Amino acid sequence: MDTHSAALESHAASLENAVDMSHHLSTLAKERRSSPLKSFAKYMFDPTVRSLAGGLPNEAYFPFETLSATTMHPDIYAPMGIEPGKAKSWLASLLGKSLDFIEVPKYAKKQGGLQLKNGLQYGAASGFQILSDFLTEWTKLAVPPAYANWEVLLCDGSTDAFHKVVELLCEKGDGILVESSTYPSALETGWPMGVRPVTTPIDDYGLVPEALEALLKGWCDEERKMRRPRVLYTVPIGQNPTGSTINDERRAAVYALAVKYDFIIVEDDPYWALNFGPYGISPPGSEIEKDKSKSEEEKNKAFLGLIGKSYLKNDTQGRVIRIDTFSKTIAPGCRLGWTTSNPQFAERLLRASETSTQQPSGPVQLLVAELVVLNWGMGGWIRWLRGLRGEYGRRRNWMIDELVKGFDIKVPKLQAITSASTGEDQMMPVRLEAFVKQAPSITSTGDNAWNEKMAGLSIGSTKTSKGIKILSFIPPSAGMFCWVAIHLENHGSLRGRSDFSSVSYQEESKELMQKIWVSLADKKVLVAPGWMFSGDGLRTGAPDDDSLTSSSSKSNGDENVDPRVGHFRLAFATLEETPMRQTMIDFCKVVNKFFE
């Protein structure tokens, strides 16, 4: 054990156990029972027992004798700050040596080897021990909780986990706190159970603690027709759709609110490893990546230090349920993820699996265990994540580069701000804004829009020396998405109007967003309209959408949607460099033309 590990262990040993959170359990969760078949488990492991008790099919009749795959080296992709062509394995791949071969035989040929028969047979709902052990170790290294008795539990991916978490904590008629723009499938999970979203603002720097506290403090059960929500659902890093990442101060403040107002934080964090740092500066950690005197271990440790953020690190009480997934780091088709929570929640979640999903797919568990745990190991896994961060980070840059060029945006030099909680200097990303100069009828006022950007979207400051603001966005520091605001208030048909709370203004605003969307689609550029991500479930503004006309998509309005500004979510994960740049050039042209 090196000094670092020893320090970690010593810190962990001094922690308290989670406090009792059983009052948060739903009736459903409390009523779950363990399967009576479980009581056999202790006899099953006696190799001398001859069992007529189980209901297992005979493994001789599973028609697969070996399962194998050709797999990538963990160092195939260049880390952030390294030119792709210079990565060691990129060269190896040119020489055709970049692939490994993994194989899992039905019956292990070597001691301790994985056996396909176990992946094909019924297994424990908690999944393979080798995977839980690895993920427990990983959690200790990457996002160590601030209490002692946390547990890691495998699941069938984040959507499965969140579904079980809503059942674990919510009763019919409850509200669940969500960011004002959020991942729509999360809303759909609670909806049929009678669990309604209660939105709280998110801005360029994540969830706004002051706004959240105002909401909770002023909560009136009668007015809201529900008790004060006891669950917060949040995507803290590279949030979907806004791309924003919460900082340490805000995270600490939100956790303090969770303690004060006794709510559970459900941290859904798929983009954790894709945390590139702000656009326009040398990527954090790149000096270490470039330093040839540093070992891979040192580089791995530096990587964890850079991106190791999580509510778990604030969690002294066991009131955070963190949801992780292999979907963005291995492959989503695997349907494999894990939760980290207090042991009481973990036990109830396990019971839920026993009578629904039973266990994650056995062959998938084998493939991931063989590749990540046995072939790559912890060091290889971290190296793989460094490469992914580099790859998605470069994609982020392609997109932002083209937006900056296409709208002729001046990128300001970022300022370091010293964190009050950690004492570290943090570079704060700033919102970039695009203007049209040739606005004929508007007088320039000489305001400096940059002064307002730290307070988030500067709605209303439409006329500056730079011209008329038509588009703005914060370059994402993490994730897969850029959330582009279209300043409709400055479009010819709405400019100068002050009746933005009127129905006609709202209708016209929607029509304008549809018009741009269709113009983009005509150029074969497909973007995600912002209305889809409204936390209040407002579903309007989509062109030609079946769900618009169905009665189930009726909304009760959305207090967080400002009709003066529309949004598009642009994903930079999918397209390769050349088509991505060309697509962005076309995007900029369409938007510029729209404001002519």
Add this chain to the structure above:
Amino acid sequence: MDTHSAALESHAASLENAVDMSHHLSTLAKERRSSPLKSFAKYMFDPTVRSLAGGLPNEAYFPFETLSATTMHPDIYAPMGIEPGKAKSWLASLLGKSLDFIEVPKYAKKQGGLQLKNGLQYGAASGFQILSDFLTEWTKLAVPPAYANWEVLLCDGSTDAFHKVVELLCEKGDGILVESSTYPSALETGWPMGVRPVTTPIDDYGLVPEALEALLKGWCDEERKMRRPRVLYTVPIGQNPTGSTINDERRAAVYALAVKYDFIIVEDDPYWALNFGPYGISPPGSEIEKDKSKSEEEKNKAFLGLIGKSYLKNDTQGRVIRIDTFSKTIAPGCRLGWTTSNPQFAERLLRASETSTQQPSGPVQLLVAELVVLNWGMGGWIRWLRGLRGEYGRRRNWMIDELVKGFDIKVPKLQAITSASTGEDQMMPVRLEAFVKQAPSITSTGDNAWNEKMAGLSIGSTKTSKGIKILSFIPPSAGMFCWVAIHLENHGSLRGRSDFSSVSYQEESKELMQKIWVSLADKKVLVAPGWMFSGDGLRTGAPDDDSLTSSSSKSNGDENVDPRVGHFRLAFATLEETPMRQTMIDFCKVVNKFFE
């Protein structure tokens, strides 16, 4: 298309659509909404579109380049009635030629080939089209429904499907009809949702329609404190735990009750293909299997004719939800199965998947599609099932042979009974009974217990010319289990007592069952105690079981449990021939000794 297929198509064309069953949908099911992201699907398939809209990770970063497996030939196992040594591929296996190699590359090399990238990426909740198409074709051949617009839908295995079905149909406070002895995990699914089991008798020939009708006819909401159940959960073939298989008459009668009393039949049928026919006769279909002049196609067709039973074939209205699984035919670790139901139910089940499991594991779907659909094909798949039926059928015989020998049971010659509904002759299995001759204090009465066996378990007829009845069972015609009744009433400590409704009798009966169980465990023979399968959730009689002492396992009593008879469920699926026979010899010795 051959004549047979043409006849099937022509029959199918004359069928009506399902009647409206929407009044059976739960509030939860009605409230489910489709995901707004779905509305993009139509644009996604345009190859010229450049999408910035999706949230998919880049497939270049999935670290698997090919997925492969060595797999078995579909004809590796001998069908029922053929000696294993004589099967063609068994010889091939000696020559080392019995395995195939399947491989799925990330990007297909040939037109129409499966692509690993699709199995690793997010996919439709309905699963791979190639699998649904195959299973639709299979349903048409094997268990064609009696209405036109049925749909097949993939799921994450039977447990997942049943969980979604309970959510689809049941409200809190509802009852669900279950067989008096049933699969315990099914009960645990509804329990936390406030859905309680309502038991209806099952005997040696399956669910008893007369008893079910009496229950429904005499139903009093106030007395029962719930409305009349609108869902029946049944395992019709090789039922777990009783091993009993319903016959055509009873199935038709139960379906008629479903129409009359407007309930939905949930047919959970994992043992469908393992339908061997009665013990002690030449296996049905073996004359065709042995006939060298018959082609494989003819043998496949004969097999489907023999075992093609399902409530779907009675289902003129669309009130059956059939649950199938690959767990017993491929491997349970796959977590892959399918439901067949009316389109309205299928659509709501799909919505449920979208916000929970999302989709069955992609790599597993690929492996099963590549092996079963592309490598084996429909003919190979049916041949594989013929082999499995043979293998499990031989295992059934090993177990029953040893029970017959160990208790010196006389096996009567079976009688053919002509089915009133199909006009076919059916061999009716009969209950076998074991006696101890050396009962010292009981006078033989000369009754012939055999006369009573067709009416099921002949409780009370304890003294015969054969001695004292200690054990009885019906040799299972299907599945994996033999349900052995232990006639405790004839044990020395209870013999002659008539106070079997008293608490002390019940306690003593429980203790006796525990005593045998422990004696068996001491000999390293592990069997499943019958109390675990009580449909009323009565959980007593288990030795050293944690769940016994927990408050959640408290029962409100079980009207179907007779304290004069205990049960053990013996599984014949797992052990190989030599250990199986030795284990059964030990089982018989322990039980015989117990009654000495």
